Amino acid sequence: MTVKLYWEDAHLTRFTARVTESWPQGAHRIIALDQSAFYPTGGGQPCDTGSINAARVIDVEMADDGRILHRLDSDDSFSVGEEVTCEVDWRRRREMLQQHTGQHILSQAFFRLFGAETKGFRITDRTTEIDLTLEAQPDEIERAIERAEELANGVVFDNREIRVHMVTTEEAAALPLRKESFITDCVRVIEIADYDWSPCGGTHAERTGEVGLIAVRGWERAKKMTRVHFLCGVRALDDYREASRSVDAIARKFSVGREEAESSVTRLLDENKRLSRRARELAGIVAKVEAHELIEAAEPVGGTRIILRIFEDRDVEELKLLAHRLVDGDNVVALLASKEGGTARLVFARSANLSADMNALMRTACERLGGRGGGKPDFAQGGGPKVSELDVALGEVGTTI
Numbered sequence: 010m011t012v013k014l015y016w017e018d019a020h021l022t023r024f025t026a027r028v029t030e031s032w033p034q035g036a037h038r039i040i041a042l043d044q045s046a047f048y049p050t051g052g053g054q055p056c057d058t059g060s061i062n063a064a065r066v067i068d069v070e071m072a073d074d075g076r077i078l079h080r081l082d083s084d085d086s087f088s089v090g091e092e093v094t095c096e097v098d099w100r101r102r103r104e105m106l107q108q109h110t111g112q113h114i115l116s117q118a119f120f121r122l123f124g125a126e127t128k129g130f131r132i133t134d135r136t137t138e139i140d141l142t143l144e145a146q147p148d149e150i151e152r153a154i155e156r157a158e159e160l161a162n163g164v165v166f167d168n169r170e171i172r173v174h175m176v177t178t179e180e181a182a183a184l185p186l187r188k189e190s191f192i193t194d195c196v197r198v199i200e201i202a203d204y205d206w207s208p209c210g211g212t213h214a215e216r217t218g219e220v221g222l223i224a225v226r227g228w229e230r231a232k233k234m235t236r237v238h239f240l241c242g243v244r245a246l247d248d249y250r251e252a253s254r255s256v257d258a259i260a261r262k263f264s265v266g267r268e269e270a271e272s273s274v275t276r277l278l279d280e281n282k283r284l285s286r287r288a289r290e291l292a293g294i295v296a297k298v299e300a301h302e303l304i305e306a307a308e309p310v311g312g313t314r315i316i317l318r319i320f321e322d323r324d325v326e327e328l329k330l331l332a333h334r335l336v337d338g339d340n341v342v343a344l345l346a347s348k349e350g351g352t353a354r355l356v357f358a359r360s361a362n363l364s365a366d367m368n369a370l371m372r373t374a375c376e377r378l379g380g381r382g383g384g385k386p387d388f389a390q391g392g393g394p395k396v397s398e399l400d401v402a403l404g405e406v407g408t409t410i
């Protein structure tokens with residue numbers, strides 16, 4: 010078994026140790042030491058990184074027999090018995106220690122206030138998650154989270170002492186532990202003064218102030234529990250900066266203070282809805298007028314007016330609107346196209362009193378355009394990538410009516 014130096018001192022980053030095993034694995038090397046301050050992945054917390062001599066430690070795992078195995082990014086050879094100089098990346102350790110200790114504090118807050126137990130815990134790349142036995146309506150959960158966040162941060166601001174106890178299972182049974190321990194011989198208990206007792210093998214702060222701000226990012230229902238996402242310390246600071254930059258950028262666009270950013274966006278969205286509604290109304294009127302002019306200008310052939318038009322950049326909705334207005338009356342066939350976005354788009358329609366098959370015509374035209382299309386006998390739409398064939402395709406279709 011490797012001696013766990015991180016159990017004795019979570020702030021120890023430089024240490025020396027002796028190599029007890031060393032073997033190559035692909036392009037990497039795995040080495041075991043007699044003692045290690047590198048925390049191995051486990052208990053919801055990712056491992057430490059750092060260096061052993063000149064080699065980078067990229068992964069650390071605990072073997073079933075208690076050996077801590079360090080994966081190095083190179084195949085530098087190490088001999089058994091050799092003394093090595095090790096360094097744990099402190100920035101990463103502190104980041105993990107803050108999230109992990111913050112979890113103890115926040116979990117106890119949910120337990121104290123609502124009797125909600127923490128059934129799952131994991132630190133991910135961006136946030137930390139806890140799965141709570143907390144069931145309520147969404148607005149009640151929001152309020153519960155606010156209260157737990159308030160209590161947890163109060164504990165941080167108190168800067169309470171955090172103590173580590175190694176106790177026997179009998180001694181552990183007498184402690185007000187927050188969760189059951191599965192360790193049978195000896196139990197490591199983390200005490201947050203006058204607040205929380207939890208069995209845990211992780212790395213913790215020395216005082217609650219070291220955790221920094223505990224900020225809940227959001228929550229969701231998962232596995233029939235409430236999953237709360239939160240950030241502590243450096244992560245909370247990074248997130249605050251990002252959120253601050255974002256809201257400032259929005260406020261600047263409206264030339265208002267950040268307090269007014271949200272109401273400015275709401276006003277803009279309302280205005281946008283109103284304008285969209287008005288634009289639709291006006292488009293309807295314009296389509297009617299345009300349809301009237303196109304019909305007037307078209308020469309009837311055998312009593313039928315064929316309106317054939319290729320527009321540069323109208324979207325399909327505009328084409329459809331115009332086509333419908335064109336065929337509102339009798340004896341009109343509308344063959345409309347657009348080159349919007351480098352693609353040929355087609356809408357064919359005919360008056361109800363005519364019998365030409367728009368679906369069949371559309372299929373013929375789309376074939377030439379290298380695309381697909383279809384619809385009903387009186388209305389069809391389609392398109393294709395061969396924009397240069399558009400004139401020919403429409404011309405051909407027009408002559409068959």
Ligand SMILES: [Zn+2]
Pocket residue numbers: 109110113199209210211212213
């Ligand atoms: Zn812990």
